[in-house]
Amino acid sequence: MAKFLLLKHYRGGPQQRPNARTPMEEWTPAEIAAHLRFMEDMADDLRRRGEWVGGEALAPEGAFVRYDGEGRPPVTDGPFAETKDLIAGWMMIDVESLERAHETAAYLSSAPGPGGRPLEEWIEVRPFLEYTPPVVD
Numbered sequence: 001m002a003k004f005l006l007l008k009h010y011r012g013g014p015q016q017r018p019n020a021r022t023p024m025e026e027w028t029p030a031e032i033a034a035h036l037r038f039m040e041d042m043a044d045d046l047r048r049r050g051e052w053v054g055g056e057a058l059a060p061e062g063a064f065v066r067y068d069g070e071g072r073p074p075v076t077d078g079p080f081a082e083t084k085d086l087i088a089g090w091m092m093i094d095v096e097s098l099e100r101a102h103e104t105a106a107y108l109s110s111a112p113g114p115g116g117r118p119l120e121e122w123i124e125v126r127p128f129l130e131y132t133p134p135v136v137d
Contacts, residue, residue, distance in 0.1 A: 007124040055091035
């Protein structure tokens, strides 16, 4: 088994599909409910298969913080593209192969959006690092 992170993005991906362009704030309550129901049903299916590790939706608020000397943690809201602008949520899965991870991501991409049509949004698939390369001095 191998662990993968499936990332849902607010901004759609390399070539955003038409149905993924409408921000969720503009969806009807019924469209939002259908989308969330799909996500819950998918998580339940992954649990039954023994492939679910975890997942969460993320709020758009956030900030970058870094160490900048004792007592001075700078917080910034730019100018770089920030995770809060990009990642809407994530699922962690533990599956037999990269092919199964891609199959799962493709299904996640079919979540309903406006008008009940599949979003066809890009889902980023990231494997977990399985080993740490040796450090050479």
